[in-house]
Amino acid sequence: MAIGEELEVSEAQIAVHWREEEYIQPPPRFVGQANAHDPAILDRFREENFPECFREYADLLSWDRYWHTTLDSSEPPFWKWFVGGRLNACYNCVDRHLETRANQAALIWVPEPEGELTQTITYRELYRRVNEFAALLRDFCGLKAGDRITLHMPMVPELPVAMLACARLGVIHSEVFGGFSGAACGERIADSQSRFLVTIDGYYRNGDLVDHKVKADEAMARAASLGQEVDKVLVFRRHAGEYASATPMVEGRDVFVDDVIGEYRRAVVPPTSMPAEAPLFLMYTSGTTGRPKGAQHSTGGYLAYVAGTSKYYQDIHPDDTYWCMADIGWITGHSYIVYGPLALGTTTVLYEGVPTYPDPGRPWRIAERLGVTIFHTAPTSIRMLRKLGPDEPAKYDYRFKHMTTVGEPIEPDVWRWYHTSVGKGEAVIVDTWWQTETGGFLGSTLPGLQGMKPGSCGPAALGIYPVIFDEERKVVEPGSGKAGNICIRNPWPGIMQTIWGQPERFVEVYYRKYCNDLKSKDWHDWPYFAGDGALQAADGYFRILGRVDDVINVAGHRLGTKELESAAITVNEVAEAAAVPVIDAMRGKAVEMYISLKPGFKPSAELEAKVVKAIEVEIGKIARPTNVWIVSDMPKTRSGKIMRRVIAGISNFTDVGDITTLANPEVVEQIKHHVQSEKLSRGQLPRELSAQEEADIQAFGKAE
Ligand code: WT7
Numbered sequence: 001m002a003i004g005e006e007l008e009v010s011e012a013q014i015a016v017h018w019r020e021e022e023y024i025q026p027p028p029r030f031v032g033q034a035n036a037h038d039p040a041i042l043d044r045f046r047e048e049n050f051p052e053c054f055r056e057y058a059d060l061l062s063w064d065r066y067w068h069t070t071l072d073s074s075e076p077p078f079w080k081w082f083v084g085g086r087l088n089a090c091y092n093c094v095d096r097h098l099e100t101r102a103n104q105a106a107l108i109w110v111p112e113p114e115g116e117l118t119q120t121i122t123y124r125e126l127y128r129r130v131n132e133f134a135a136l137l138r139d140f141c142g143l144k145a146g147d148r149i150t151l152h153m154p155m156v157p158e159l160p161v162a163m164l165a166c167a168r169l170g171v172i173h174s175e176v177f178g179g180f181s182g183a184a185c186g187e188r189i190a191d192s193q194s195r196f197l198v199t200i201d202g203y204y205r206n207g208d209l210v211d212h213k214v215k216a217d218e219a220m221a222r223a224a225s226l227g228q229e230v231d232k233v234l235v236f237r238r239h240a241g242e243y244a245s246a247t248p249m250v251e252g253r254d255v256f257v258d259d260v261i262g263e264y265r266r267a268v269v270p271p272t273s274m275p276a277e278a279p280l281f282l283m284y285t286s287g288t289t290g291r292p293k294g295a296q297h298s299t300g301g302y303l304a305y306v307a308g309t310s311k312y313y314q315d316i317h318p319d320d321t322y323w324c325m326a327d328i329g330w331i332t333g334h335s336y337i338v339y340g341p342l343a344l345g346t347t348t349v350l351y352e353g354v355p356t357y358p359d360p361g362r363p364w365r366i367a368e369r370l371g372v373t374i375f376h377t378a379p380t381s382i383r384m385l386r387k388l389g390p391d392e393p394a395k396y397d398y399r400f401k402h403m404t405t406v407g408e409p410i411e412p413d414v415w416r417w418y419h420t421s422v423g424k425g426e427a428v429i430v431d432t433w434w435q436t437e438t439g440g441f442l443g444s445t446l447p448g449l450q451g452m453k454p455g456s457c458g459p460a461a462l463g464i465y466p467v468i469f470d471e472e473r474k475v476v477e478p479g480s481g482k483a484g485n486i487c488i489r490n491p492w493p494g495i496m497q498t499i500w501g502q503p504e505r506f507v508e509v510y511y512r513k514y515c516n517d518l519k520s521k522d523w524h525d526w527p528y529f530a531g532d533g534a535l536q537a538a539d540g541y542f543r544i545l546g547r548v549d550d551v552i553n554v555a556g557h558r559l560g561t562k563e564l565e566s567a568a569i570t571v572n573e574v575a576e577a578a579a580v581p582v583i584d585a586m587r588g589k590a591v592e593m594y595i596s597l598k599p600g601f602k603p604s605a606e607l608e609a610k611v612v613k614a615i616e617v618e619i620g621k622i623a624r625p626t627n628v629w630i631v632s633d634m635p636k637t638r639s640g641k642i643m644r645r646v647i648a649g650i651s652n653f654t655d656v657g658d659i660t661t662l663a664n665p666e667v668v669e670q671i672k673h674h675v676q677s678e679k680l681s682r683g684q685l686p687r688e689l690s691a692q693e694e695a696d697i698q699a700f701g702k703a704e
Pocket of ligand 1: 410431434532
């Protein structure tokens with residue numbers, strides 16, 4: 001297929017040709033115990049029962065006051081769920097389990113060093129720790145409902161304790177992924193106007209005790225430069241009484257939590273009864289502009305949605321030992337390590353380190369020792385574990401009933417290894433498609449009721465009614481073999497409420513493109529635009545291709561091209577920068593940066609290294625580009641827009657498409673020659689892309 005031809009028809013309609021996989025049915029042993037085993041549930045969530053169907057999710061929670069209106073959609077697209085209801089999220093995740101399972105493990109924390117003891121925290125102890133920390137936040141910091149606080153914490157139990165303590169007070173937490181840089185944290189502190197930061201001196205990663213406190217100082221400097229002063233930095237210590245950081249504590253600002261928490265021993269803080277629509281937390285994510293978006297999630301709708309989907313899609317029962325290997329610093333961890341599993345009163349496992357440390361048998365040793373029954377991870381980890389230790393799972397005596405994959409499309413081949421080797425052919429798999437903005441799953445199979453199809457996430461989740469539109473807003477029919485932009489026609493309880501402080505951007509990014517009438521007060525006119533390309537097979541199963549906007553999904557983490565580019569141009573010599581995705585065997589995608597220099601500067605390896613460093617400082621090591629290409633000029637349209645798709649084609653050794661309309665078509669050949677010969681000499685050999693990968697690269701940037 002020539003890309004040029006397709007462009008003339010419709011940008012979003014990409015004919016994709018691949019074989020649909022056969023269904024694989026869930027094992028009877030799983031079905032017999034599944035939370036969702038009666039097909040009547042599918043009827044209960046049919047569109048004619050919307051929005052009342054979601055009562056069923058809200059009824060999983062304990063309400064201080066029951067709501068009177070399930071959905072108030074009178075001000076689109078600012079939906080309000082369970083209006084009139086009041087509840088406390090911490091009470092729902094902790095207190096209410098004390099009566100029946102105070103001595104059951106709520107959290108099991110596995111430190112990265114294998115010689116260090118695992119910590120088991122019962123619901124009773126979690127209650128104690130959360131109350132003490134809540135008392136500290138209230139009395140030492142003076143925090144109250146509606147205030148924001150930033151957490152910049154790695155995978156230690158103090159992180160969920162801090163989150164739940166905030167929830168207890170109605171304080172809005174904003175956890176920044178620990179791997180993000182100090183500068184990135186500072187930007188988010190300023191955006192959320194936080195006056196407090198919670199951090200830790202250090203943590204283990206790949207065998208090293210990483211200095212983390214240093215990032216707090218960088219964060220303070222960046223926040224201050226943006227006009228945000230922070231009163232206190234609360235510093236946990238990874239090893240009691242020892243300080244793992246080289247940076248001094250700042251007098252009057254920095255406080256060791258273990259120095260002050262003693263004053264709050266045995267404190268009991270009553271949970272603050274919050275309106276269902278009160279914000280519970282912010283989770284920053286990348287978009288098409290440099291400024292990160294603080295996705296604002298609600299208390300009642302969000303908690304109901306993650307509890308419901310944890311029950312039916314994760315099949316969590318209270319006596320399961322559930323291990324999601326994601327990081328709590330991302331939405332997956334918020335919804336499916338902390339809030340969903342704890343709302344259901346199960347045991348949730350937290351692992352501090354990297355899955356392959358000290359060897360690729362580590363996850364399976366943890367699973368064996370703890371008796372993990374449900375396992376949840378991302379394709380990038382599965383690929384890595386398969387590459388480094390394909391035969392490791394067989395060596396360990398664990399038995400998963402259920403496994404999840406999340407964050408990026410999974411290749412059918414990788415899926416099969418997950419199924420046969422990790423799952424030992426006995427575990428059911430759910431491939432869950434969703435986003436930071438959506439709070440919980442949008443597309444997945446109901447594990448006891450719907451067959452699995454490798455490479456497809458499955459049909460829409462309960463109560464979710466999607467549609468695929470082309471660029472002309474025409475519906476792309478299921479089974480047509482065409483891809484388009486996937487949208488959700490209806491509101492659902494887990495959807496973000498707004499972008500913190502940027503309501504216009506919320507409308508602009510997620511609704512304007514497919515809204516029928518911006519004045520309409522009818523939710524039917526307001527489909528949610530997810531920003532993903534997808535196609536639907538005749539059986540209703542969706543296959544997600546990837547982002548159609550300027551977002552690059554690296555190892556299941558979203559990076560905005562504008563953020564990467566803004567970081568690169570902090571280097572004095574750089575005039576222009578463009579970030580593009582390259583297909584990567586392990587991480588799904590990696591980033592390549594193209595830069596052009598200001599007059600008078602010459603390309604050099606030092607300059608390339610400077611660009612890499614700038615990206616690490618501004619965003620974090622996760623965003624480090626594989627290659628930095630210094631080019632004489634970027635391919636541009638006549639209006640001066642950089643054609644990222646052309647350079648993405650070059651970097652991926654695939655078609656660059658029609659370049660006849662460029663202002664400077666001659667640079668394309670030059671860049672191609674330079675980049676591709678250099679890649680070959682660096683041993684970065686091209687391989688043939690699968691149909692899905694090809695479509696993904698072609699979709700990149702289409703909905704700009
Ligand atoms: C983007 C959202 C979902 C929580 C973790 C990532 C991609 C997510 C899948 C999947 C194919 C997927 C989409 C989406 N994505 N899950 N199962 N199959 N693609 O959250 O950082 O907000 O990223 O990840 O492109 O838009 P996020």
